[in-house]
Amino acid sequence: MSRFIWLIRREIWEHKAIWVAPAIVLACLVLAFMTGNVHLGPIGTIDAATPFGALPLEKQTQLLLLVYGGLALVVFLVMGIVGFFYSLDSLYADRRDRSVLFWKSLPLSDAETVLSKFAVAVVVIPLVATVGALLAQLMVAGGGAAMLEFAGVSGRIMWQPEALLGGMAVAVLWCITAVMWYSPVVAYLMLASAWAPKGPFLWAVLPPAAIGVFERVVLGSEYAGNFITDRLFGLYRLLSPDRQVSPDAESATIRLSDIDLAASLREFYTSADLWLGVVAAGLILAAAIWVRRYRDETN
Amino acid sequence: MTDLIVAQGLSKRYGATLALDDASFRVGAGRIVGLIGPNGAGKTTALKAVLGLTRFSGELSVLGLDPYRRRHQLMQDVCFIADVAVLPRWIRVRQLIDLVAATHPKFRRDVCEQFLARSDVKRDRRVRELSKGMVTQLHLALVMAIDAKLLVLDEPTLGLDILMRKQFYETLLNEYFDEQRTILVTTHQVEEVEHILTDLLFIDRGRIVLDAAMDEVQENYAQVAVRPEQVAAAKAHKPLAERQGLGRTHMLFRGVDRSELERLGDVGVPSVADLFVAVIQGARA
Numbered sequence: 001m002s003r004f005i006w007l008i009r010r011e012i013w014e015h016k017a018i019w020v021a022p023a024i025v026l027a028c029l030v031l032a033f034m035t036g037n038v039h040l041g042p043i044g045t046i047d048a049a050t051p052f053g054a055l056p057l058e059k060q061t062q063l064l065l066l067v068y069g070g071l072a073l074v075v076f077l078v079m080g081i082v083g084f085f086y087s088l089d090s091l092y093a094d095r096r097d098r099s100v101l102f103w104k105s106l107p108l109s110d111a112e113t114v115l116s117k118f119a120v121a122v123v124v125i126p127l128v129a130t131v132g133a134l135l136a137q138l139m140v141a142g143g144g145a146a147m148l149e150f151a152g153v154s155g156r157i158m159w160q161p162e163a164l165l166g167g168m169a170v171a172v173l174w175c176i177t178a179v180m181w182y183s184p185v186v187a188y189l190m191l192a193s194a195w196a197p198k199g200p201f202l203w204a205v206l207p208p209a210a211i212g213v214f215e216r217v218v219l220g221s222e223y224a225g226n227f228i229t230d231r232l233f234g235l236y237r238l239l240s241p242d243r244q245v246s247p248d249a250e251s252a253t254i255r256l257s258d259i260d261l262a263a264s265l266r267e268f269y270t271s272a273d274l275w276l277g278v279v280a281a282g283l284i285l286a287a288a289i290w291v292r293r294y295r296d297e298t299n
Numbered sequence: 300m301t302d303l304i305v306a307q308g309l310s311k312r313y314g315a316t317l318a319l320d321d322a323s324f325r326v327g328a329g330r331i332v333g334l335i336g337p338n339g340a341g342k343t344t345a346l347k348a349v350l351g352l353t354r355f356s357g358e359l360s361v362l363g364l365d366p367y368r369r370r371h372q373l374m375q376d377v378c379f380i381a382d383v384a385v386l387p388r389w390i391r392v393r394q395l396i397d398l399v400a401a402t403h404p405k406f407r408r409d410v411c412e413q414f415l416a417r418s419d420v421k422r423d424r425r426v427r428e429l430s431k432g433m434v435t436q437l438h439l440a441l442v443m444a445i446d447a448k449l450l451v452l453d454e455p456t457l458g459l460d461i462l463m464r465k466q467f468y469e470t471l472l473n474e475y476f477d478e479q480r481t482i483l484v485t486t487h488q489v490e491e492v493e494h495i496l497t498d499l500l501f502i503d504r505g506r507i508v509l510d511a512a513m514d515e516v517q518e519n520y521a522q523v524a525v526r527p528e529q530v531a532a533a534k535a536h537k538p539l540a541e542r543q544g545l546g547r548t549h550m551l552f553r554g555v556d557r558s559e560l561e562r563l564g565d566v567g568v569p570s571v572a573d574l575f576v577a578v579i580q581g582a583r584a
Contacts, residue, residue, distance in 0.1 A: 006401040014389050099387035106402050107374040296353050
């Protein structure tokens with residue numbers, strides 16, 4: 001087991017983006033506060049006479065929940081990009097520079113190697129993302145409170161437990177759900193990475209794109225296209241349009257239909273799509289291990 | 300003598316080319332075997348088969364295991380240096396040592412540190428910041444600290460200067476090699492390894508064309524600097540090769556009686572390079 005931890009450490013040594021990317025996001029937040037240039041989404045600018053203070057507490061809480069959720073989303077998007085390129089590179093980089101021959105000279109099985117890289121993509125990166133999201137939320141809570149106090153308003157609202165803890169819970173739940181939803185995509189990218197003779201990006205992206213186009217042009221149907229789009233973007237059902245917010249700051253009549261996270265999570269966790277995806281992830285990962293194991297490392 | 304490697308009818312095809320063509324050989328324990336052949340002869344393919352990195356047909360057993368199916372088990376007792384470029388370039392020296400120590404049960408960190416102490420390799424440097432010579436020293440230090448039964452070297456000194464190459468083999472011979480260990484090495488620079496080899500395996504066009512211990516070679520082959528008046532008599536003994544020297548014709552003979560050869564000129568031991576050229580030409584003729 002400790003060997004496995006060392007393999008994961010190796011990945012973190014090699015791929016600095018795993019912790020540099022969220023650090024940059026957080027640094028940007030700090031910078032934004034220091035320059036006073038903060039727009040908290042639907043709340044509007046905080047320094048001016050804000051309609052925010054005039055809202056009932058319940059609305060304020062809901063708005064803050066949106067702010068905190070939105071922050072988490074930004075961090076997750078960044079980490080999603082990190083995860084995408086990490087997975088795509090994971091089993092290709094060492095083949096490109098031939099160091100795969102060194103790794104294969106160690107008494108490590110290919111399953112161990114591939115699983116350690118998969119673990120980085122579905123455990124380490126999401127963990128860093130969650131910690132980053134929580135830190136970002138705390139920073140905005142602290143910074144926002146300070147700015148409100150500075151403007152002569154009580155900043156206590158920023159620490160409102162329903163908003164802050166709610167926002168944190170949303171972040172954690174989103175992250176877990178996203179990891180499960182995207183696990184087959186991660187496995188697929190790793191398979192492409194293990195298999196691609198060159199340029200894994202094209203080898204990963206072109207085949208599904210080609211299948212989609214082929215189906216539309218030749219067969220006139222869009223099953224494959226829809227299947228792929230749904231896997232890539234289906235997660236946004238978590239932020240369903242019918243639960244969208246349309247803020248109207250001017251009239252201070254912000255209409256908020258309830259953000260029913262519980263319902264959308266329920267929908268996700270009872271859907272066959274999610275669980276079939278997890279099973280598919282396992283199968284694709286097994287294929288990636290097989291390719292890594294038996295790919296001829298000639299040249 | 301136990302055989303560490305037994306290859307029986309090894310074949311490997313890449314498209315239209317036959318990289319290994321029914322090659323059979325054995326490597327005994329405690330030997331230093333030079334696998335020598337021209338470019339594209341199948342040397343690297345043979346090593347890859349031995350290391351479990353490539354599929355092949357035929358039978359191959361390394362330390363009693365099928366290398367292709369049991370590579371990661373095999374790597375407990377087999378080390379290899381493919382060439383100087385394969386250490387990951389992003390890693391720091393310290394990280395690399397930590398990683399090998401954590402993943403290889405037979406790695407002895409103190410031995411590795413001892414070897415490294417003699418070089419200029421700094422622990423906090425990344426591999427990409429090291430010179431080629433230093434990368435080789437690092438790789439060699441890592442490998443020599445592993446208590447392996449078989450060490451496979453594929454062109455280990457490629458791109459190094461003469462001093463480094465000499466030092467590489469000296470270290471290997473003086474501080475690593477003993478009766479418990481076996482080394483299988485391929486190289487183009489035959490003259491640098493011929494003094495340390497105990498066995499020769501010549502390979503050409505995927506076939507083993509010579510498989511002999513060094514002392515057999517010295518017994519059976521002779522290089523004669525033939526005096527001009529004896530050239531005709533010498534040719535009657537069917538030399539494997541001949542080339543013109545300063546006033547003498549150098550001829551390579553196999554299995555000719557020594558007293559007979561001494562009448563023709565000065566008898567010496569052929570260099571591996573001369574032998575190699577003669578055997579390869581003979582095999583192709």
